[in-house]
Amino acid sequence: MHAHCHDHTGARIARLRRARHLTQAQLADLAGLSMSIISKIEQGREPATPFVIAQVAAALRVGVGEITGQPYAEELRADELDVLVRPIREALDVYDLGADPDITPSSLDVLSSEAKRLCVQVRAGEIRRAGSDVAGLIQEATTAAHQHGTTEGWNTLGSFFRTAYDVTTKLGYSDLAALSLTRMDWTAQRASNAVVGGMYHYMRALTHLREGQYRTGDRLVRLGLSVLEQAEPTREQQVVTGQLHLGAAVMAGRAKNEDVAEGHLQEATRIAEGTGEAAETYWLTFGPTNVKVHRVSVLAELDKYGEVIEASSFRLPADWPKSRISHHYAEVAQAQMRENQIDASFKSLVAARKAAPQQAKYHPTVRETYAALEAAHRRLPNSFLSYGSWLGPGAH
Template sequence: MRGMTNTLTIGERIAWYRRRRGMSQEVLAGLVERTVDWLSKVENDRIPLDRLSVIKTVAEALDVSLGDLLAEPSLVDWTPDSGHQTVPALRDALLDYRRIALFDRGGPAVEAPPVEQLTRDVADLWEAYQASRFGYVTARLPWLLARAHATAEQRPDQPACQQLLALSYQLAAVQLTKLGEAELAWIAADRGLVAAQHSDDLAVTGSLARSVVHALLSVGKYAEAVRLTGDTADLLRPDLATPTPEITSVYGTLFLAGAMAAARAEDRATTRTFLAEADTVAGQLGRDANHLWTAFGPTNVDIHRVATAGELGDIQVAIDLGPRVDTTALPMERRARHALEVARAYSLWNRLDDALTTLLDAERLAPEQVRYHYLGRQLTLTWLRRSRGKPSTALLALARRLHVQT
């Protein structure tokens, strides 16, 4: 299905899979405990369906993945940054059996760079990710993983090498999550967590556990993600007695990921608890920072207040707070992701001009991020369907750039 349903909204995709299953609207509506009228309006784009908790419920009833209804993963474009080798090359690197512990010394000969050089390589790609240069990062991750493995195998007694290997896998996990490659992201996060545990660095271990939380989120395992948040917090909490900026940032960011999981599980109490804990930790840190590429601080907490409000359907909260959050000091990835949430809130509030302007601003900041996030594509398709008469030139041009024009 990759790329074949980019011109369908989520509602249209639900109708497509329902008919594929030979299921009537009455049957599907009953399975998700909704009315036939509601389902009919969803399938005909008269009700926007953008809350992942609801989409997940429908996906389970249709026996499809969450990604199937979100049209994920999407095809990664060839660009001067990416070249002509993207996700398939990264998949090959992750699925190389020689990377399994039993065979981890049987891979092809790869130059093992000095730790100092590998540190610079890891930092370069993390910075590119935070700049939303997704094609650049995806194309270079197989090379980075091979070099990180070679260095870790050559210097097994140096914890720093395992730390760098773990952070390389974490980068693969977060990048693949952005591209909708949920299963591959899970493999990368799992491999990274194993390396992190060998590094004896609790901050890196906590950071990798957070990536596992995100991997669980991407496949709709919200309750499991909430539990992992709590378990990891228990592991990190003793170190908060004498915290480093890294452990503080990882601990706080963990609760932001957990808050998203709780919101998608429609657990308001846990969402509030996790956000409050993150807010307290951000206050202790005292400012926005980027330790271990967390972009953690008070502003990221506010970003997640808006995002969780959107997931819970509290659009008034998202509208009131979202446009007032000043994200200019944060990495581009965070700024663009917040703009997507604000555009969603404006759209649900029927302020379509503001929604389109916000999405276009986000695209100017981070075109690849808007292109690969389901919200960017689905908002654009929804606006096309709701246009009375010919859509605006700006909307049509955006749809062409996102490859969703019908």
């Protein structure tokens, strides 16, 4: 179910609810929510948080993408980003076919440099650039990895699979994101790389977080931490361990388990004190700043919107990844809107767009917050309408 004009999340929920022959009260009961929340969301008067979307999706027995309208096909076609998807899908399918006789790959040093370049582009929010190159590089690196059979070759191929995961996740193709992760795990096993294996479990846990499958996500976090215990206690191992705790904190927050979330945040804080800022270590952006950002995320998941605004008063480093900055401002914007800080909320949406426009345009929280601001019928600057036109018809 794709977005179209005047098709917001609430409208999709109402349509799916009626198709299941459910009343608002019945859906609220199945989803563990109040009927008031369901009513306001269906009317477009209140945004649907990731928790609410996941609960409703589970109650209606559909994927989260059915509720959010992802992928936003019309907007992807307009931006000519949809053409990136098929080559990535095809590249992911040749992983076990051995070396392609028609491909002469670059050296592993060159491919490793290319893998780093794509990671930098993703962190800068340059989805089109990374997405345009990753399919061809996956095929090239697949041949190189099979030819060399070395740890370096498998790790390089795994990095390209990780970029495919990042790109497809940001564009809303959850099936391809999941497939990219299985390929990443496949290379980690061949490289005997426990740290990358732990990172795979972290990313896989995030896919279950998005679908509201918290118990499975928690099991994956525990498995990831167990895998990391098998690795040498290097800085890289500590960074991935800390990032797993941050992911687990958000998972616990979305499951409304505040004590568990706080425990993971405290452990991540302890680890970050030892690693310092480690933005380029496996491109996880781990460090004291990311701990602060994740605390904001946890507070948002716990619906503590006033505390979100207070906790977000710190200054982000100028060289911090733009993709992470954009995501952070999107969360702050939603909290500000919930606290009726309408002007401040729109300013945060603008900041999210400025940091990483391609990412912000396809970020569900950005679109949900914009729709709620529009429904508030408050006086906003002319640039607000321009922002809506930029997001596309599915945001209205």
